[in-house]
Structures are given as C-alpha cells and as structure tokens.
Amino acid sequence: MIEPSTSSPEDRSGSPAIRVGALVPLSRPGWTEAGRHLLAGLELGAEEVNEAGGIGGRTLELVVRDTAADPQRAAAAVEELAELGVAAVAGEYHSVVARAAAGRADALAVPFLCSSAVLDELTEHDTQWVARLCPPQSRGWRLYADHLLGSGHRRIAVAAQPSVYWATGTRILRDHVLPHGGTVIELDAGALDPTALCDELVRRRATALLLLVGHPEPAMPIVTAARRDERLAGLLIGAPAGQPEFTQWATTLGADGAAVPFLRYLPERLTRLGLRVEAHLRDRLPEAPSFVAYEGYDAITVLADVLRSHGTDRKRIAAAWPHVDVEGTRGRIRFSRPSGSRVWQWAWPSLQITDRDPAHPGRFRVLSAKAQDDVAG
Structure with missing residues (x-):
C-alpha cells in the first residue's frame, strides 16, 4: 500500500x-x-x-x-x-x-x-x-553508566524484555560498572509483574532500577508500582532509552514520571x-x-x-x-x-542525560552532558 x-x-x-x-x-x-x-x-x-x-x-x-x-x-x-x-x-x-x-x-x-x-x-x-x-549505543550508555556511578549507585537493577537492543545495553552497563565495584542485577520484566519486581528490588538491595522495556507498556506500570512502594523510597528509576522524553510519559505518570534520567541527543x-x-x-x-x-x-x-x-x-x-x-x-x-x-x-553528536523536573514535570533538567566533537575519518 x-x-x-x-x-x-x-x-x-x-x-x-x-x-x-x-x-x-x-x-x-x-x-x-x-x-x-x-x-x-x-x-x-x-x-x-x-x-x-x-x-x-x-x-x-x-x-x-x-x-x-x-x-x-x-x-x-x-x-x-x-x-x-x-x-x-x-x-x-x-x-x-x-x-x-x-x-x-x-x-x-x-x-x-x-x-x-x-x-x-x-x-x-x-x-x-x-x-x-x-x-552508537555504547557511547551513550557508557556515559549513562558513569552518571550512575558518579551518583553513588553500585547495585543497579535492570528490568529487561527479550531483545538484542536491551541485552546489548545490559552488557554495556555491566562491562562499565563492574571494574568500579558495581553490580548489575538482571530482572526479567516478562516473568515478573510490577509487584513481584518491586519485591525483587527490595530483596536484592538495589539502589537503582533501569527500565529496559517497551513504552508505554510495561514501563509506566513498573514506575507506578515502584513509586508507590514505601520500601523503595530511595530508589532511583532510570530509562536510558529515552521513554520519559515523550509527552505521554508526563501526562500519564505526572509527578511519578519525574526524576527519571534518560539519554537525549541534543546539544x-x-x-x-x-x-x-x-x-x-x-x-x-x-x-x-x-x-x-x-x-x-x-x-x-x-x-x-x-x-x-x-x-x-x-x-x-x-x-x-x-x-x-x-x-x-x-x-x-x-x-x-x-x-x-x-x-x-x-562522530559525534552531543549527548545529554536529562530528566523531568519534579517541581515542573513538563520541564527538563540537564544532569550531565557531552558536547559535540569530531573524529577524523
């Protein structure tokens, strides 16, 4: 057609x-x-x-x-x-x-x-x-891993669905954080519902949860469950693939969708x-x-x-x-x-790690950035 x-x-x-x-x-x-x-x-x-x-x-x-x-x-x-x-x-x-x-x-x-x-x-x-x-994914996700390490996170959980993209992202994160004493905890987002996922986060003592899953499902239900679970009050939720960039994220999740860092390809x-x-x-x-x-x-x-x-x-x-x-x-x-x-x-466009401002979820905050640079051919 x-x-x-x-x-x-x-x-x-x-x-x-x-x-x-x-x-x-x-x-x-x-x-x-x-x-x-x-x-x-x-x-x-x-x-x-x-x-x-x-x-x-x-x-x-x-x-x-x-x-x-x-x-x-x-x-x-x-x-x-x-x-x-x-x-x-x-x-x-x-x-x-x-x-x-x-x-x-x-x-x-x-x-x-x-x-x-x-x-x-x-x-x-x-x-x-x-x-x-x-x-490429490795460039952005290594920057993201550095941001997590710089923020003090060493027990990083990933809720992932089956995909070459998500599996590659998990490997990039693991390879980057392990030499710095970090741990990547893999959780199967297909086998665990949001409540069971929260139980695992508590049991595994994760300080950060990365959403390596589709948008809007199951990403947004996972965020809602984690935000409402009092046991996870200090948990950082992250979405390196950029789900919070889009308006549907903010209009559906409201304040729950704020302070979720993601990669953004802007100067x-x-x-x-x-x-x-x-x-x-x-x-x-x-x-x-x-x-x-x-x-x-x-x-x-x-x-x-x-x-x-x-x-x-x-x-x-x-x-x-x-x-x-x-x-x-x-x-x-x-x-x-x-x-x-x-x-x-x-090689290479600018990169940002950004989130939505908790005070104004419609506004973005730049948490970390890497400016454009050129690589000779």
Whole structure:
C-alpha cells in the first residue's frame, strides 16, 4: 500500500520527482509518539527543500512506510522502496528494526541514512551504503553508566524484555560498572509483574532500577508500582532509552514520571537553524518537539545536500557520505569511520542525560552532558 507522501510523483514542470523512502513506526507495537516526531521532522525538511526550489528544480518526494517496530516489515519496505526507484531511504527509530532495514539496503545497494537507531552493529559487515546520524549505543550508555556511578549507585537493577537492543545495553552497563565495584542485577520484566519486581528490588538491595522495556507498556506500570512502594523510597528509576522524553510519559505518570534520567541527543543550544526548525515543529506537533524530530529534519538536510552535489545515482550517493559537511539543527554534520564502526557515522553528536523536573514535570533538567566533537575519518 502506498502511504501518504509530501508531494505528487511529478512536479509542476513535468519532471519526475526525486523519491526518498521514509521508515517510521506509526502503529503499535512501535513507539508511535517517536514515529510521529520523526515523521514531522522528515516532512518539514522535505517541504523546506521544495519551497527553496527542490533539487535542481525537481521536487523531493517522501514515500512513507510504517514499520510498526517489525524488522521483517521494515526489510520488506526497503525492497518495495527500491523497486519504486527511490534514490535513498531514511529514518527509523527502533534499533532492531533499523538493523533489518540496513542489512536489506546493503544487500540491494540502496543508500540508507539511519536517523535515530543506536545499536552499535547496525550491519553484520562493513558497508558503504549505510550512514547514521545518532551515536552508537555504547557511547551513550557508557556515559549513562558513569552518571550512575558518579551518583553513588553500585547495585543497579535492570528490568529487561527479550531483545538484542536491551541485552546489548545490559552488557554495556555491566562491562562499565563492574571494574568500579558495581553490580548489575538482571530482572526479567516478562516473568515478573510490577509487584513481584518491586519485591525483587527490595530483596536484592538495589539502589537503582533501569527500565529496559517497551513504552508505554510495561514501563509506566513498573514506575507506578515502584513509586508507590514505601520500601523503595530511595530508589532511583532510570530509562536510558529515552521513554520519559515523550509527552505521554508526563501526562500519564505526572509527578511519578519525574526524576527519571534518560539519554537525549541534543546539544546545550540548538544551532540557528535548529531554533528556526523548533518553531516550525511546534506548529505541527501537539507537544514540544523531541530530539527525534530534529534527527528526522537533519536526515533530510543531509540527503538534500548529497543529492544537490552528487546527483540521484545510488552509487554516487553512497560514495558521498565521507564528503558530507553541512549545518544541521544540532551542529555541523560530517561522517567518518570511527574505530569499530561498520557504517559511516556522524562522530559525534552531543549527548545529554536529562530528566523531568519534579517541581515542573513538563520541564527538563540537564544532569550531565557531552558536547559535540569530531573524529577524523
């Protein structure tokens, strides 16, 4: 099924539009609020490209596909988009889904610009076809582990669901805290209901609980149970994957959802472009734009720059990744191949550890930050 796109396949001059595939989770079990924000950024970016004259006078058309957090559906979407003649594919929020999309794009020789998924091993081998805007999971989660250690936490519980992403996160945390005398306590969020989970936290003397689970279920019921359990009054609840970023978290949990640190991919200050984009995103979203919306906009900014300078041939687009040098909403974007990276990577965008202010749950507090830095190719 062809889903809504930002323009018709042919522009007013009669020239065929340049098609770009967009992968976004717009239905459950995907994190649909993240999907809406990602799509808002992608669409705003495409609209502004077209308002500025398009790509050499040709319209940029987004061809949107809902992945619904399903890896097989995403891989099938990449195949369909390739057959439709897209110049490139962009987007996706869920790491496991993005990995499936990246693998299929690599096999089909279709350029894929991953906007938001952080799993370190996005592909099984080195590839020229895939580039990524967000930092890999290991970079952000090590910063998060340092924050926990710096706050005095040594007995850290993780409530996790089965997933390569959550299992990788658990391993990163364990490898980082064990040398500092810390312990990571693994709890099966699928086998334990929220009440039983709280009992285990008390029994295991955990001082912090990290939610490595889906949103809104079961993350929010776990938070509610832990906040209401008097035995856990001093427990820190954390969500490194970013669940508290989204408005549904605050509107559903209220004060219970405050003071839950999470990773956020934003700088201390947006660029001048970012501030302008923020205003436009506020006009089209029912809530404040998340970092995911900026990732979507930046993906189109990069692709438009590549299409203008290198044309629409897929091989030339892939060859252009190391030559990208463009101002995004969150800083200057350049791609390189840092040690261990199998894809072209923006190295590195800014990172924050943020939470919602207990006094004003609609307001964010930056607890720790790592500014943008550049790694030579």
